[in-house]
Amino acid sequence: MSKTLKVTLAGVEFDNPIMTASGCCGYGEELSDIFPLTRLGGLVTKSITLNPRLGHPPPRTAETASGMLNAIGLANVGVDAFIRDKIPFLAGRKTRIIVNVAGGSVDEYVEVCRRLNDVDGFDMIELNISCPNVDRGGIQFGSDPKLTEKVVREVKKVFSRPLIVKLSPSVTDITVIAGAAEAGGADVLSMINSVVGTAVDIHTRRPRLTNNKGGLTGPAIKPIALAMVAAVYEQCRLPIIGIGGIACWQDVVEFMLCGASAVQVGTALFVDPETPVKITRGLKEYLRTQKLNSLNDLVGKLEKY
Amino acid sequence: MSKTLKVTLAGVEFDNPIMTASGCCGYGEELSDIFPLTRLGGLVTKSITLNPRLGHPPPRTAETASGMLNAIGLANVGVDAFIRDKIPFLAGRKTRIIVNVAGGSVDEYVEVCRRLNDVDGFDMIELNISCPNVDRGGIQFGSDPKLTEKVVREVKKVFSRPLIVKLSPSVTDITVIAGAAEAGGADVLSMINSVVGTAVDIHTRRPRLTNNKGGLTGPAIKPIALAMVAAVYEQCRLPIIGIGGIACWQDVVEFMLCGASAVQVGTALFVDPETPVKITRGLKEYLRTQKLNSLNDLVGKLEKY
Amino acid sequence: MNKPICDNPRLLRKRDLGHNYFSYTFAPCQAAGKCRPGQFVHIKLPTEAVFFRRAFSVASVDPAKRELEIIFKIFGRGTKLLSELPKGAEMNILGPLGSKFTMPRRNHEAVLVAGGVGFPPLMYLAEQMIRKGYEPGRIRFFYGARSKDDIIERSRMKKLGVDLTIVTEDGSIGRRGLVTEPVESFLDQHGSSVRLYSCGPEPMLKAVNDLALRRSIRGQLSLEAPMPCGYGVCLGCVVPLTDGGHARVCREGPVFEIGEVAL
Amino acid sequence: MNKPICDNPRLLRKRDLGHNYFSYTFAPCQAAGKCRPGQFVHIKLPTEAVFFRRAFSVASVDPAKRELEIIFKIFGRGTKLLSELPKGAEMNILGPLGSKFTMPRRNHEAVLVAGGVGFPPLMYLAEQMIRKGYEPGRIRFFYGARSKDDIIERSRMKKLGVDLTIVTEDGSIGRRGLVTEPVESFLDQHGSSVRLYSCGPEPMLKAVNDLALRRSIRGQLSLEAPMPCGYGVCLGCVVPLTDGGHARVCREGPVFEIGEVAL
Ligand SMILES: Cc1cc2nc3c(=O)[nH]c(=O)nc-3n(C[C@H](O)[C@H](O)[C@H](O)COP(=O)(O)OP(=O)(O)OC[C@H]3O[C@@H](n4cnc5c(N)ncnc54)[C@H](O)[C@@H]3O)c2cc1C
Ligand SMILES: Cc1cc2nc3c(=O)[nH]c(=O)nc-3n(C[C@H](O)[C@H](O)[C@H](O)COP(=O)(O)OP(=O)(O)OC[C@H]3O[C@@H](n4cnc5c(N)ncnc54)[C@H](O)[C@@H]3O)c2cc1C
Numbered sequence A, B: 001m002s003k004t005l006k007v008t009l010a011g012v013e014f015d016n017p018i019m020t021a022s023g024c025c026g027y028g029e030e031l032s033d034i035f036p037l038t039r040l041g042g043l044v045t046k047s048i049t050l051n052p053r054l055g056h057p058p059p060r061t062a063e064t065a066s067g068m069l070n071a072i073g074l075a076n077v078g079v080d081a082f083i084r085d086k087i088p089f090l091a092g093r094k095t096r097i098i099v100n101v102a103g104g105s106v107d108e109y110v111e112v113c114r115r116l117n118d119v120d121g122f123d124m125i126e127l128n129i130s131c132p133n134v135d136r137g138g139i140q141f142g143s144d145p146k147l148t149e150k151v152v153r154e155v156k157k158v159f160s161r162p163l164i165v166k167l168s169p170s171v172t173d174i175t176v177i178a179g180a181a182e183a184g185g186a187d188v189l190s191m192i193n194s195v196v197g198t199a200v201d202i203h204t205r206r207p208r209l210t211n212n213k214g215g216l217t218g219p220a221i222k223p224i225a226l227a228m229v230a231a232v233y234e235q236c237r238l239p240i241i242g243i244g245g246i247a248c249w250q251d252v253v254e255f256m257l258c259g260a261s262a263v264q265v266g267t268a269l270f271v272d273p274e275t276p277v278k279i280t281r282g283l284k285e286y287l288r289t290q291k292l293n294s295l296n297d298l299v300g301k302l303e304k305y
Numbered sequence C, D: 001m002n003k004p005i006c007d008n009p010r011l012l013r014k015r016d017l018g019h020n021y022f023s024y025t026f027a028p029c030q031a032a033g034k035c036r037p038g039q040f041v042h043i044k045l046p047t048e049a050v051f052f053r054r055a056f057s058v059a060s061v062d063p064a065k066r067e068l069e070i071i072f073k074i075f076g077r078g079t080k081l082l083s084e085l086p087k088g089a090e091m092n093i094l095g096p097l098g099s100k101f102t103m104p105r106r107n108h109e110a111v112l113v114a115g116g117v118g119f120p121p122l123m124y125l126a127e128q129m130i131r132k133g134y135e136p137g138r139i140r141f142f143y144g145a146r147s148k149d150d151i152i153e154r155s156r157m158k159k160l161g162v163d164l165t166i167v168t169e170d171g172s173i174g175r176r177g178l179v180t181e182p183v184e185s186f187l188d189q190h191g192s193s194v195r196l197y198s199c200g201p202e203p204m205l206k207a208v209n210d211l212a213l214r215r216s217i218r219g220q221l222s223l224e225a226p227m228p229c230g231y232g233v234c235l236g237c238v239v240p241l242t243d244g245g246h247a248r249v250c251r252e253g254p255v256f257e258i259g260e261v262a263l
């Protein structure tokens, strides 16, 4: 058997386990100026909502130690413009396309997914029940097991392709939410979304974000994400997409050992847009030197004390 | 009125708002080789338990991006040896001494605090209901409002000096736990303890900590701590001691604006043992240039959007 | 729009312009031949002490030698670390990024208004205009700053031969006052054939924007914003538009038409 | 125990010893006069790319000139960054830290066993023994490493005049094999008047420890551990003791009595 980076999630085959994370690669156009999107295992779009959203006023990002805060506020073109203007471009790329969906109510999630169910050109939906930057919806769903199960169940009724549920780290026990998503019928779990945080400008005495708080991402949160992936891997049968602070191939191996079958790269795309390409190159070399045939042989192979 | 760094918490006056955090300054002896402890507002001891504890086997720390993981596992001499061997040294320092107490059961917390109530030479107890590194007790208390209220209430019955309750960040809503601690009779809240996290050695495929996971601390977690202090300040009347990633005087001002009346410095002591001294120097200069008489004028003065 | 290139040139020349200003020339830069005035590059500092890249306007290029120049002032941590890099340091540069200044027609009066570190892209614009055949003496270059120390590259500007008016707030060189004052007088003397180009601190841009709108003068402003990605994917750098929408400073900008942005 | 000092000397001399080994001399170091063989300094790299300080044994001092030398090999990120510092760089050094080697009595046979980068503190010990009047030729210095490239400072050792036995695993210089082999023969010829001193990789220390215990020979081992604080407050660097307890490598160690630590 020849070396392969291929991974399969819920029956969908990915050329490699590296996806770009929601909100960190727009709808793909800008990134495709930097490298051909075929180099990616998959691309996850910015969160799509029923209606277009401007998001919060600037400033809506801030730099932190080994990371950043953002409170973009789900700025997006809305599902109809997305289907009309963005899907055609994405459908033409030879990579897996995952549409991330957010909503302020179960009905909104369901309606967006229903409309998406009618169109081709993408492979999966990722349900964002973990956005820390909106008042209604988002994290509110992802921190309540009952709501989680309900929104997943309702969406599964209207959307027939595989469904990824994206979990929030800002909960007491993420395995409970993971279990609820599984019970609702999720096919795959992705984790983690950003961690609630803030920063203050001591000169103006104002928060550095107009939303007063935001989501912390980047290498700073990698240890948190790894612990949560490991915990959910032990409790839950669904495949896991690891997210949080991934910036190099070694990080991907760490996540896979903890139980992730694939990963998403977010903030690192800002620091170095070529990160995914560098990672897949590194992983290929790793397979070679480790005499492994497939990355699947790593998943969950952490040897705990 | 002359410029002062003095702050008062639950009736206890501190020369300045800078304390060294539990587990990051031992029982004070080693730090006193580096600067006179009078330079500190206060010192918080390593967590004390009923019986001596060796803690987890090494490795029990790991370096991360702008931070570290630890799973020391509450290594300490036990309350009796602490009272016999450590208090005499601490009692002689002209700074406020806070004894941090941990336990595996309500009874253990109560028993340790009862024994401490009988001795002089320290000013307050800080109840660690948030240690991520032990199987029983610790974080288990700090993530359950009922247990939090109960342990605080029971301890208050046997300990007559002011009580600080130290909160865990690894919860869905820290304001609920803060409320429970207040209901139980806490005098002061301190937050945050370390955030659950892990790291993997990809060569050995083992966790970097024998405890498999640990607590993330250092500048990486500062945004998380700030957001939690701000949230609790809005919901709760108790004075707050801010903890998490503090490394310079600007960080202290950020925490105070968010609502902290004082702060603790932990991990930064490892990177630069002189951090507290540098911070108080910076704060004095800040008062001067800002024409402020007291740091109290900053507390909670964040101008939210 | 040109596709941005991820490149690893070296710091070829490091000129200390005094008073915390520096000119850095990088080579070989694949992007050198593609950068137009107004566009910027996004630089990763070879340290993890600052997390994001930092954006710098292109100040000049030498396509033949594949050289690219930026000029910056030490402002905060990022630029301080940048200033400490040794000659020869390997850089990581992404560019060209963002929108360009549109060259004026020959019959337009070009008025360039630079404030402080807004100077470099306008110097590059002037240089390119001249290269394209625009008469140097007809380029009205208003250059304002706090004081003498913030007025850089005077001999270079003299060589270019533009009609230079220097204005400082403390009068330590040139006219005393705000740069918008002589600009206003000039606009009052010349009609709508003027094309305005401006880059500098936001209050100045706002004043220029207002001056122009009141007189229905067209032109462009180059804006700044904190830029996590610099190439359009994070939506972090948006500014509100007068039509109620948002635009990305890194993609639709940094160069916007006068009147477009709600300043 | 001497109190550690937080100090900001400069990197005065930087010697490339080849094959990723470097000798760095810092000055002025307030601690220079206080560092005894076996003690270490904790160095903050002037970058935020690695978070913790890094520990290095003192390799020599010149108290009069307030100079302090360390010798290190590039191992991971920390030492790589250290190796890239330019001469003159301002350092942040905490020290002296930890326990010391106890000098042997005149009538003891001193056997020093160094493995790889465990060499510097033993070189310092030998030098200090000689300074204190111990006859150089009676210092049995066994120096083991993987290959020739890992044997450094040979001429310096020759000058010291110790009885040097070099052992490499590949035989590229000196004896071929493990350093513990000739040590064992030596111990078999000399009795309990021997004092052993060893520093190097853990498997070697374990072997030395066992050799000595079997023969009831006394001596000391210098250990390594990841050290978040280096001065005893974090409890991160502990090693298990044979009596069931834990000891801090940074405080009770790095120098422990043979038999003390459960290796
Ligand atoms: C299009 C463009 C062109 C520019 N051209 C020039 C030029 O030619 N010459 C010049 O001197 N300067 C230029 N700048 C400004 C330059 O990019 C630096 O950001 C600025 O000088 C700040 O300096 P610093 O990085 O030293 O400050 P720092 O103190 O390090 O940063 C300033 C503050 O902004 C925050 N910040 C910085 N970058 C980001 C970001 N990307 N996202 C969120 N927050 C951020 C930091 O956290 C900090 O709070 C330009 C900026 C833009 C957007
Ligand atoms: C007492 C003592 C004396 C030493 N003397 C010398 C000497 O004379 N010469 C020499 O070359 N080396 C010496 N070392 C080793 C040196 O300190 C470096 O740690 C070692 O070389 C690792 O190199 P690095 O920092 O480049 O590796 P890195 O790859 O940067 O670090 C190695 C690994 O250890 C982890 N790590 C590093 N430091 C810590 C820490 N403090 N806490 C937790 N994890 C950590 C890192 O995260 C990484 O996983 C000594 C160590 C000790 C404890």
Ligand SMILES: Cc1cc2nc3c(=O)[nH]c(=O)nc-3n(C[C@H](O)[C@H](O)[C@H](O)COP(=O)(O)O)c2cc1C
Binding pocket: A021, A022, A023, A024, A046, A047, A070, A072, A074, A100, A128, A131, A166, A192, A193, A194, A217, A218, A219, A221, A243, A244, A245, A246, A264, A265, A266, A267, A268, C234, C235, C236
């Ligand atoms: C600027 C920015 C915008 C984001 N927007 C979204 C979003 O719209 N929907 C979503 O599910 N996650 C969003 N995220 C979260 C990321 O997808 C990812 O979960 C998180 O950034 C952690 O990964 P990282 O550390 O690799 O960035 C956003 C993150 C950033 C930094």
Ligand SMILES: Cc1cc2nc3c(=O)[nH]c(=O)nc-3n(C[C@H](O)[C@H](O)[C@H](O)COP(=O)(O)O)c2cc1C
Binding pocket: B021, B022, B023, B024, B046, B047, B070, B072, B074, B100, B128, B131, B166, B192, B193, B194, B217, B218, B219, B221, B243, B244, B245, B246, B264, B265, B266, B267, B268, D234, D235, D236
């Ligand atoms: C090595 C280490 C040991 C710690 N031990 C304790 C402890 O025994 N009890 C406790 O309440 N907190 C303990 N903490 C948590 C700190 O007191 C503090 O809450 C945390 O480190 C966050 O602050 P920092 O980012 O400034 O380090 C420990 C932290 C570290 C790094």
Ligand code: FES
Binding pocket: C226, C227, C228, C229, C230, C231, C232, C233, C234, C235, C236, C237, C238, C248, C249, C250, C251
């Ligand atoms: S900086 Fe990311 S979109 Fe402009």
Ligand code: FES
Binding pocket: D226, D227, D228, D229, D230, D231, D232, D233, D234, D235, D236, D237, D238, D248, D249, D250, D251
């Ligand atoms: S390194 Fe902290 S106690 Fe030894």
